[in-house]
Amino acid sequence: MAIVEQIFPALTWRIRKLAMYPEKEIKEMALPNDFDGIHFGLYHNYELTGVVSLFEKGTTAQFRKMAVLPGDQGKGFGTQLLQYVIDFCKQEGIQLLWCNARTSAIEFYKKIGFVTTGEPYLQDQLAYIRMEIKVEV
Ligand SMILES: CC(C)(COP(=O)(O)OP(=O)(O)OC[C@H]1O[C@@H](n2cnc3c(N)ncnc32)[C@H](O)[C@@H]1OP(=O)(O)O)[C@@H](O)C(=O)NCCC(=O)NCCS
Structure with a gap:
């Protein structure tokens, strides 16, 4: 069973590192505006397994650092977590x-x-593209 709840910002750092930046230090995982965000954690068998961070601006919101532990990817946890954020x-x-x-x-x-919207671009040797979804009420 997996559940999603809001978590303290620093709890995201370990999973950000393991899933996204294994070569970096844990202290590099903080975002300058982490404390302006709303952070969500997915717990599987009481263990923090996935994280994502949400930053609201009026009626628009950006999520960042969506990450599921490498050993638990492909099990539906990312989908459950992001669906929770969409409902939120x-x-x-x-x-x-x-x-x-x-x-x-x-x-x-x-x-x-x-x-996808816009064109792909490179940043720190990784390729990115903007993606969006209209949130239906
Ligand atoms: C991307 C990520 C968050 C997805 O979470 P997840 O728990 O692995 O995803 P799910 O198990 O919910 O996958 C849902 C579907 O998407 C597919 N999928 C997941 N990650 C994928 C990927 N990187 N490429 C292609 N398909 C992918 C799954 O195969 C699954 O397909 P299915 O429904 O046909 O079986 C996770 O794999 C991850 O942390 N990756 C490394 C970090 C990263 O890239 N984060 C995103 C930064 S923008």
Whole structure:
């Protein structure tokens, strides 16, 4: 059984590192505006297994650092976590949810209903593209 709940920002750092930046230090995992965000954790068998961070701006919100532990990817946890965030956005009156997706994860987001907008770009040797979904009330 997996459940999603809001978590303290620093709890995201370990999973950000393991899933996204294994070569970096844990102290590099903090975002400058982490404390402005709302952070969600997916717990599987009481263990924090996936995280994502949401930043609201009016009726638009960006999520960042969507990450599931490497050993637990492909089990549906990412979908459950992001669906929870979409439902949360509905309740918050958010109309548009977007992210800068790693191009390696495009298919994951498409399955949930996100579409690509704009052109791919490179940052720190990783390819990204903006993706978004209209949040239906
Ligand atoms: C991307 C990520 C968050 C997805 O979470 P997950 O728990 O592995 O995804 P799910 O198990 O819910 O996958 C749902 C579907 O998307 C597919 N999928 C998941 N990750 C994928 C990927 N990187 N590329 C292509 N398809 C992917 C799954 O195969 C599954 O397909 P199915 O329904 O046909 O079986 C996770 O794999 C991850 O943390 N990856 C490394 C970090 C990363 O890239 N984060 C995103 C940064 S933008």
